[in-house]
Every structure is written in C-alpha cells, then in structure tokens.
Amino acid sequence: MNKDEQLHRLLRERFGYQHFRDGQQETIESLLAGHDTLTVLPTGAGKSLLYQLPAYLLPHGVVIVSPLISLMQDQVDRLRQRGEKRVVMLSSQLQGPARDQVLNSLGSFRFIFASPEILATSAILAALRRIQPSMLVVDEAHCVSQWGPDFRPEYLLLKRARQALGSPRLLMLTATATPRVRRDILNKLGLDRDRVHQVIRSVNRPNIFLAVDRVADQAAKNDRLCQLVTSLPAPGIIYFASRKLASQMADWLAEQTGLAVAPYHAGMAAVDRFKIQQQFMNNRLQLVCATSAFGMGVDKNDIRYVIHYHLPANLESYMQEIGRAGRDGQQSVAVLLYAPGDEGLASQLTTINLPSVDLLTQVQHHQLRPSVLGDDQELFTFYLDHGYQPARIVTAFRKRQRQLAISLQRVVDYTGLATCRRRFLLDYFGEEAADFPPPCCDVDQPQWAGELTMKSAPHLVVCQQGDWHLRLRQLFNQGNNQ
Structure with missing residues (x-):
C-alpha cells in the first residue's frame, strides 16, 4: 500500500470521509515528511483533521497549543465521541493528585491539549519533554502575532517551549493571516521562512453576503439591530466589544423580539458559558450576544448571520468571526453596524x-x-x-x-467603501480578486435590506417591513440556488 492509499484508507476508516478537502492532503504529507508547516485554510475547511490524522501515523503523542479552554474542551469531546480515549487537556483546572497522575502518564496519550500559559510552567514542560512528542501544533496561530505582544505574552515563549521539547515538527494553523502576519508568526516562533512549507488557500467565503449598515447614532443602531435579528433567519451571533453591553443587549433583544437570546463573555462562570454554548449548538438558542471569547470552539454549520455591533480591532478578527456563518455552504450574511464615532471606542480598547x-x-x-x-x-x-x-x-x-x-x-476604510467589499478584503489578505457574481455585497445590491428607519413616517414601517422580509428571502434564495 503506497502513502496515498494509506492516507485515504485512514481517512475513510478512522474519520468517515471519502475525500480530502482542498489543502488537507498537502499539509498532512508535508508533516509526515518532517517539514514544519504553516497552513491557512478558510473557516470550516477541516483544520483539526490536519493534526488528528497524522497523529495515528507518528510514534509519539501530539501536543496541541490552543488559545481557549472552550476550544480545547470541544476538540477533546469530539475526539472522545469518535472513540479516541488517549486524549487529555492540561489546564489550570487540573490540580493536586489528578495532575500528578496525568503528568506521570503523559506517554500514554496520543493527543495532549494545552494553553500557552500551561506550557510556560516548568513542571509541565519537563513532563512533556520526557515523552518526546512527535509534533507540536499551534492552533489559531494568528494569536501568536495578534495576542502575543500585548494580551497573551506567553505566546512569545512558544519558541523556547518547542526547543525544550526537542524541536518536534511544527504545524501552525489559522483561517486568516495576511502576508505580514504570516511572516510575524514565523519570526516569533524562530523559523526560517525558506524551510517552512506553506499551504495557503483563499480566505474568501462566497456564500457570505457582506454588508455595512451605517446609522446616524446609537439609538438608530439599536433599532436596526432589532430589525435585523427579526428579519434574518436564525441562528445568529452578534459581536460586542463590551461584556456589559453584550449582557444588556441580550436581555433587551429577548424582551423586544421574543427570541431565545443569551449573552456569552469571559466574565461569566465557566459552567454558564458551557451551558450557553451547548444550548446554541442544540438550537435551543436562536441568538447569542457575545464578545470575541465566543466562536473558536463553536463548530456549528448552520449559523445564518453574524452581526458586529462594534468595530472589530482589525480585519483579521473580522474575517475570523464572520467565517463562523454558513459553514454548510448555504447563503449567510455578515453585517457590520457603524455609527459615527465608533472608531473612538475601538481605539480606546x-x-x-x-x-x-x-x-x-x-x-x-x-x-x-x-x-x-x-x-x-x-x-x-x-x-x-x-x-x-x-x-x-x-x-x-x-x-x-x-x-x-x-x-x-483599515476597518474604518471598509465601512466607507463605494466599491466591492469582497475585493477590498481579499486585497488586504494579499489575494488577487476577480469579479464576483451576486449576491456579493451591499455595493452591488444596495437595496438588500430596505429602508426601515423612517421615524418621521412610522406608519410606513409596516409596509416596508414586508419589503424587508421579501428582499432578504430573495437574497437567501438567490444565493442558495446558485
């Protein structure tokens, strides 16, 4: 049996897939050949397979560095549901005799999940060094560049951690990274660009309709938000820059719309966050009002819309977050709400x-x-x-x-475009952009959402509410019939 046949057999028998998606086999073959590899694939492209499949062909365990406990727990649960028992998560929640038992038996695990902070712990690093892991995986590798300097500085210690582990082959995974960010990731991890195999695919998600709603002020933004969530098909996510506002708006939207809405942010108890995530996954919630803490561990295929109430800090984060919509390939919508002065809050944060x-x-x-x-x-x-x-x-x-x-x-520039939003985003990520068939963005379909803010003639809102629903249905039907 040659290598290609072996990989496809393992793909079928272990993971239940008949074919590799674009970029998967190239990445896996690079890793099995011993090459450090940086892979950029769009959200929903199956990045977890890229380290899970090789793990069954390598002699020792695989260490996966992940930014969020919720993301690690999600991966652990999925592996166990698939019948994999040799999986463990190292976190601050692991204490006392239980921690000692795990560290003394690390060699028996195939998948070992850890945060950058945990890998900065000398006892953890020493235990991992003893098992000589076959591969180190940096999941959501853009965090090395975006979070490392001023939010999670332990990301800057991954270079030393890898050296302490004996420099195992390295896999860096992300869905969004500009050429500059890719260079920064490699530099911070101490890698020679010429010796790293890079698998780069387009960040474009053609089934996500891109729109910016420019409103006059905060009150108008709240009105528009209410109209959007009652018109767009559920489920959806609204992103906020403020934990407090995410909670307040969840309560307000639930009261105004009758939808099943809940907040999600890092200030909530872990058990509450887990409960909300599970309710959302099981369609018991139609809408989550969240900060950026929500999404990385949520592999839900049928999210139909993502709305940003506040400006994201950068276009990389924006593409990450809107990419959580439409993973099933069906028509979805990404809306960025903008009121004059919004950039002031984003700059302050x-x-x-x-x-x-x-x-x-x-x-x-x-x-x-x-x-x-x-x-x-x-x-x-x-x-x-x-x-x-x-x-x-x-x-x-x-x-x-x-x-x-x-x-x-660059985010502010995006909100004021008079030309194709998709082309602007792809240019930002260093991609050549062609013409895109509709539905692409609100520039080619400016009437996609109707006009609903006519406070001077409120009796017309009822009439135009029908237009609003009709236009949205046409948008979704047009996209899904292509």
Missing part, C-alpha cells in the same frame, strides 16, 4: 497606558512596586521578568500601537 522607561527601570530594580504600572502591570512585569530591557519594551509597544492604529483604520 486597544490603547495601552505605556509607562516611561524610567518607571520601568525603577520597577526592574525593585525601587518601586509593580502596582505603579497600573492595570497592565502583569503584562509589563512579564517582559521584565523575561529579560527585556525597559527601553526595548517601550520601543516595541510604541511600534505595536502604530500597527494597531493602522489596522483599525
């Missing part, structure tokens, strides 16, 4: 109060307590504790702030 070199130096020399660094003290003490000099920290964060401002401006 990504701004870091950068201390001076002198203040950092005094903290470094224990002349001042870290608390003088304010809310971001843990972030800056992380860099100081890992040998970064104060001047270097300040220079790096100033550069980072400039990058964040440029990224946000």
Whole structure:
C-alpha cells in the first residue's frame, strides 16, 4: 500500500470521509515528511483533521497549543465521541493528585491539549519533554502575532517551549493571516521562512453576503439591530466589544423580539458559558450576544448571520468571526453596524497606558512596586521578568500601537467603501480578486435590506417591513440556488 492509499484508507476508516478537502492532503504529507508547516485554510475547511490524522501515523503523542479552554474542551469531546480515549487537556483546572497522575502518564496519550500559559510552567514542560512528542501544533496561530505582544505574552515563549521539547515538527494553523502576519508568526516562533512549507488557500467565503449598515447614532443602531435579528433567519451571533453591553443587549433583544437570546463573555462562570454554548449548538438558542471569547470552539454549520455591533480591532478578527456563518455552504450574511464615532471606542480598547522607561527601570530594580504600572502591570512585569530591557519594551509597544492604529483604520476604510467589499478584503489578505457574481455585497445590491428607519413616517414601517422580509428571502434564495 503506497502513502496515498494509506492516507485515504485512514481517512475513510478512522474519520468517515471519502475525500480530502482542498489543502488537507498537502499539509498532512508535508508533516509526515518532517517539514514544519504553516497552513491557512478558510473557516470550516477541516483544520483539526490536519493534526488528528497524522497523529495515528507518528510514534509519539501530539501536543496541541490552543488559545481557549472552550476550544480545547470541544476538540477533546469530539475526539472522545469518535472513540479516541488517549486524549487529555492540561489546564489550570487540573490540580493536586489528578495532575500528578496525568503528568506521570503523559506517554500514554496520543493527543495532549494545552494553553500557552500551561506550557510556560516548568513542571509541565519537563513532563512533556520526557515523552518526546512527535509534533507540536499551534492552533489559531494568528494569536501568536495578534495576542502575543500585548494580551497573551506567553505566546512569545512558544519558541523556547518547542526547543525544550526537542524541536518536534511544527504545524501552525489559522483561517486568516495576511502576508505580514504570516511572516510575524514565523519570526516569533524562530523559523526560517525558506524551510517552512506553506499551504495557503483563499480566505474568501462566497456564500457570505457582506454588508455595512451605517446609522446616524446609537439609538438608530439599536433599532436596526432589532430589525435585523427579526428579519434574518436564525441562528445568529452578534459581536460586542463590551461584556456589559453584550449582557444588556441580550436581555433587551429577548424582551423586544421574543427570541431565545443569551449573552456569552469571559466574565461569566465557566459552567454558564458551557451551558450557553451547548444550548446554541442544540438550537435551543436562536441568538447569542457575545464578545470575541465566543466562536473558536463553536463548530456549528448552520449559523445564518453574524452581526458586529462594534468595530472589530482589525480585519483579521473580522474575517475570523464572520467565517463562523454558513459553514454548510448555504447563503449567510455578515453585517457590520457603524455609527459615527465608533472608531473612538475601538481605539480606546486597544490603547495601552505605556509607562516611561524610567518607571520601568525603577520597577526592574525593585525601587518601586509593580502596582505603579497600573492595570497592565502583569503584562509589563512579564517582559521584565523575561529579560527585556525597559527601553526595548517601550520601543516595541510604541511600534505595536502604530500597527494597531493602522489596522483599525483599515476597518474604518471598509465601512466607507463605494466599491466591492469582497475585493477590498481579499486585497488586504494579499489575494488577487476577480469579479464576483451576486449576491456579493451591499455595493452591488444596495437595496438588500430596505429602508426601515423612517421615524418621521412610522406608519410606513409596516409596509416596508414586508419589503424587508421579501428582499432578504430573495437574497437567501438567490444565493442558495446558485
């Protein structure tokens, strides 16, 4: 049996698929040949198979670095449902004798899930080093670039962690990464670009209709949101930049629309988040009002719309989040709501109060307590504790702030386009864009949603509500019949 036959047999017998999707076999063959591999495939393209299948052909376990406990738990549950028992999740919830037992038996596991923070723990790293893992997987690898500098700095330690594990072959997976982000991922992981095999496919999801709804103010935005969720077919997700507002709007929408709505954000108890996720997966909820904490672990094929109430920080995050819609290939909609001044909140959320070199130096020399660094003290003490000099920290964060401002401006540019939104996005990700057949975006179908904000003539809303539903049905029927 040759290699190709072996892979297809394993694909059928272990995973129940008859054919590989685009990019899957190339990635798997690269890994089995021992190459470090960076793979960028669109959401819903089956990225988990890329490390799960090789794991059955490699001599030792596979370590998967994942950004969220919910995402890890989802993968663990799916593997166990498929009959795989040799799977474990290393997290802060694993304590005492149970943790010792797991660490002493790591060699018996085929799949080992861990967060970047857990891999920064010396005891965990030592236990993993003893089993000599065959592969290290960085899932959602764009987090290395987007989160590493100023949110989850432990991502910057993955280079050292890999070296400590004996430099096993490395798989980096993501759905969205511009050429700059791809270079940044490789640089931060200490890789030579010429020695990394890259499997890059288009981020385009042609079944997702792209729209921006520009409204006059916050009150108009709330009206439009209510109209959207009562007109678009469920289920759907609304993304907010604020935990508090996500909860408030969930209550308000439930009261206004009668829909089954719930909030989801990192400030909620883990058991509540798990409950909401399961209710959404089982169609007991029609709508989730969420922060960016929701989505990575939600493999639901029939999400029909994604609405952004606030501006995302960058187009990479936007493509990640709207890509959770329409994984079944059916017509779906992505709507970005924009009111003048929205960029102010987005800028505020990504701004870091950068201390001076002198203040950092005094903290470094224990002349001042870290608390003088304010809310971001843990972030800056992380860099100081890992040998970064104060001047270097300040220079790096100033550069980072400039990058964040440029990224946000590209989102603002997207909201004001008079030309094809899809072409703009693909150009941003370094792809050549052709002409796209309708339904593509609101630029080629400007009447897709009707006009429903006629407060001066409220009696007309009822008439136009019918137009609204008709146009949406036409949009979905047109897209699904192609």
